[in-house]
Amino acid sequence: MFLFRFAATFIALLIFLYRFHQKRCCRNPTFLINWPFLGNLPQVLCNLWRIHDFVTDALKPQGGTGVFIGPWFTNMNFLITSDPMNIHHIMSKSFDNYVKGPEFREIFQAFGDGIFTADSDTWKYNRSLFHSLFKQRSFEVFLVKTIQKKVEIRLLQILDHVQRQGIVVDLQDVFNRFTFDNICSIVLGHDPNCLSIDFPEVACEKAFNEAEECIFYRHIVPSSVWKLQKWLQIGQEKKMTEACKTFDEFLYACIASKREELSKYTESEMAEAHVDDLLAAMIMREEKGQVRDDKFLRDASFNLFVAGRDTITSALTWFFWLVATHPLVEAKILEEIKEKLGDEGEKNKQGVLGVEEVKKLVYLHGAICEALRLFPPIPIERKQALKGDILPSGHIVNPNSMILCSLYAMGRFEEIWGKDCLEFKPERWVSERGSIVYAPSYKFISFNAGPRTCLGKDLSFIQMKIVATAILYNYRVHVVEGNFVTPSHSIVLLMKYGLKVRLTKRRI
Numbered sequence: 001m002f003l004f005r006f007a008a009t010f011i012a013l014l015i016f017l018y019r020f021h022q023k024r025c026c027r028n029p030t031f032l033i034n035w036p037f038l039g040n041l042p043q044v045l046c047n048l049w050r051i052h053d054f055v056t057d058a059l060k061p062q063g064g065t066g067v068f069i070g071p072w073f074t075n076m077n078f079l080i081t082s083d084p085m086n087i088h089h090i091m092s093k094s095f096d097n098y099v100k101g102p103e104f105r106e107i108f109q110a111f112g113d114g115i116f117t118a119d120s121d122t123w124k125y126n127r128s129l130f131h132s133l134f135k136q137r138s139f140e141v142f143l144v145k146t147i148q149k150k151v152e153i154r155l156l157q158i159l160d161h162v163q164r165q166g167i168v169v170d171l172q173d174v175f176n177r178f179t180f181d182n183i184c185s186i187v188l189g190h191d192p193n194c195l196s197i198d199f200p201e202v203a204c205e206k207a208f209n210e211a212e213e214c215i216f217y218r219h220i221v222p223s224s225v226w227k228l229q230k231w232l233q234i235g236q237e238k239k240m241t242e243a244c245k246t247f248d249e250f251l252y253a254c255i256a257s258k259r260e261e262l263s264k265y266t267e268s269e270m271a272e273a274h275v276d277d278l279l280a281a282m283i284m285r286e287e288k289g290q291v292r293d294d295k296f297l298r299d300a301s302f303n304l305f306v307a308g309r310d311t312i313t314s315a316l317t318w319f320f321w322l323v324a325t326h327p328l329v330e331a332k333i334l335e336e337i338k339e340k341l342g343d344e345g346e347k348n349k350q351g352v353l354g355v356e357e358v359k360k361l362v363y364l365h366g367a368i369c370e371a372l373r374l375f376p377p378i379p380i381e382r383k384q385a386l387k388g389d390i391l392p393s394g395h396i397v398n399p400n401s402m403i404l405c406s407l408y409a410m411g412r413f414e415e416i417w418g419k420d421c422l423e424f425k426p427e428r429w430v431s432e433r434g435s436i437v438y439a440p441s442y443k444f445i446s447f448n449a450g451p452r453t454c455l456g457k458d459l460s461f462i463q464m465k466i467v468a469t470a471i472l473y474n475y476r477v478h479v480v481e482g483n484f485v486t487p488s489h490s491i492v493l494l495m496k497y498g499l500k501v502r503l504t505k506r507r508i
Contacts, residue, residue: 048220052379052487055080056409064413065393068404078402082409084416085392088442090383090403092450098403101384107218110211110244112295114303126300127455133281134455142276144355146185147463150178151352151470154195159475161197163503168480170498172317173199178467180205183309187301188254189277207246208305214240216490251298258283278304307456310492314377315368315464317499321485322371322424324477324501329367329426336363337469351473358465362436366429368464372446373417374424379408379493381448407445408493416443475503 047054059066064083081087090098099119111117115126133139155178162169177194180202185191194202217236218226229237258279275281282297323330340360341353358364382404389397397403414421417428429437441449447457454460471477480500488496 048489049486051489052406052408052493055406056082056412059406059409060413063393064409064415065391065395067395078404079395079397080404080406081391081393081395082406082413083391083393084410084440084443086395087405087410087445087449088440089392090405091381091442091445091448091452094389095450095452097386097389098383099386100382101400103223103402104382104384106223108215110215110240110247111303111306112299114299116303116306126303129282129285129300130304130455133278134459138276139278139281140355140459143186143459144462144466147182147466148352148354150182150185150195151467154178154181155467156352156470156474158195158197159471159503163475163505166502168500168502171320171477171501172313172495172498175313175316175467176209177205179309179312180208182463183305185277186308187278187304188251189258189280190254204247204250207243207250208309210239210243211247212306212310212490212492213488214243219491247302248298251301252294255279255283255294255297255301306492307454308460310494311377312460312463314375314493315372315460316467317495318375318493319368319371319464319468320471320477320501321479321495321499322374323367323472324479326424329424330472332426333361333364333367333468333472336361337473351470353466353469355462358462358469361465361469362430362434363426364465364468365436365461366426367424368461368468369429369444370424370426373411373444374422375487375493376407376411376446377493378446378491379406379487381405381407381445405445410443410445474506476506478502478504 059080059082065079065081065086068078068080081090100117101119105111105113105117108117113122115123115130118126155174158174159169174195177199180194181191192202192204194200194205214236226237229235230241233241258277262275262280262283275284279297279301282300323333337351341357382402385397385399385401385403388399391397410416412421420428431437441447441453447454447460478501480502483500484497485499486496488494
């Protein structure tokens with residue numbers, strides 16, 4: 001009898017605690033099963049292999065916004081939204097109330113105090129500096145020349161070798177190496193030559209990839225778990241520490257080398273010197289008090305790597321997979337290249353185009369936008385509320401609440417893009433008059449929205465168009481049968497198993 005009463009009392013206590021926890025932590029209805037102690041975590045872990053589609057499926061019956069309840073006492077409760085009006089409110093209308101926050105900076109520790117993790121004055125300072133660097137005409141010219149040169153002397157030569165040998169190549173790995181070399185040249189003025197026929201393993205490139213994978217891990221486990229692993233230096237956190245050490249050594253060595261190179265200039269020569277890479281430009285601004293020290297240069301460089309490397313790799317990989325599996329779209333892109341370029345395309349036998357030429361390719365622009373809509377390089381944006389608020393959807397936001405904006409889900413909602421939202425349809429971006437159709441940033445949010453809109457958006461499109469036209473002009477891409485395409489577990493939406501393809505020669 002005593003044991004029965006004890007068990008009944010214990011169960012009643014659990015039910016009381018469960019209901020109390022629900023009322024205290026969830027003023028908005030949750031959209032998943034809320035298990036005692038574990039919250040919604042079991043469902044998430046079971047669907048981790050398809051997490052972005054799982055979130056999309058879960059949000060649809062909720063009108064695009066719901067609540068995730070984490071295990072008790074873990075502080076892992078989130079409000080998740082893909083509602084454009086909520087996004088507009090968070091990213092633009094109430095921008096000052098929604099910040100990255102200290103927890104975000106802990107998770108993204110490798111980013112330092114760079115533009116992606118910074119808030120308030122630090123963010124404004126970084127953005128102002130980058131804006132002044134990016135807007136210079138000389139920088140755009142340097143960036144385009146760097147990309148064109150790498151396409152001509154490396155990318156096409158390697159793809160030609162692969163095509164002649166008839167071997168399978170991982171196109172995502174090729175793009176990873178291509179963009180890493182490019183961003184190193186543009187930011188640091190140093191080309192590590194990751195993209196070469198023997199596909200060498202480059203320590204700094206591997207370390208950068210591993211650091212990003214570890215950051216994703218920090219998102220899906222309680223902070224107490226990864227912090228304990230960090231303290232004990234085991235598991236993913238040991239891997240994270242080693243990766244950051246390797247990449248930091250690479251960055252600081254480049255900074256020291258660049259300082260030594262610039263120190264050879266006299267004061268008058270420095271004033272007249274024409275520098276191209278961003279690191280040199282930032283060091284030269286130290287005289288004006290605009291750049292502080294090596295730590296600032298390291299953080300700025302790391303953030304530029306993320307902005308200019310992984311996002312381009314992701315976009316190009318998904319674009320070529322979609323084009324290769326949609327032959328009618330491929331045919332229209334090729335027809336546009338032939339029609340718009342005419343004699344210019346014939347003169348340029350390799351198909352490596354310039355800025356003014358790629359700007360004419362409207363249908364190609366639409367195809368890239370479609371790839372970005374369906375597979376945004378950064379699939380989730382994380383924000384923290386400073387003060388309490390009510391979103392346009394009616395959901396209550398408590399002070400310090402965590403909010404996840406699912407960019408991936410936004411591209412798959414009929415309410416936003418119509419009943420054909422799951423189709424790869426570049427035509428939705430082309431008007432009847434043949435011009436580009438622009439969507440508001442809170443609807444098409446691949447380049448962020450509001451004051452944090454990507455500064456390099458136009459340059460990114462130029463780079464992607466140059467690469468896309470060069471490859472499509474010269475080769476037909478065939479996806480290898482059995483290549484399982486699914487997103488990887490990373491903060492950037494890459495393919496877990498890469499994009500395995502064969503190439504055949506083509507001339508338009």
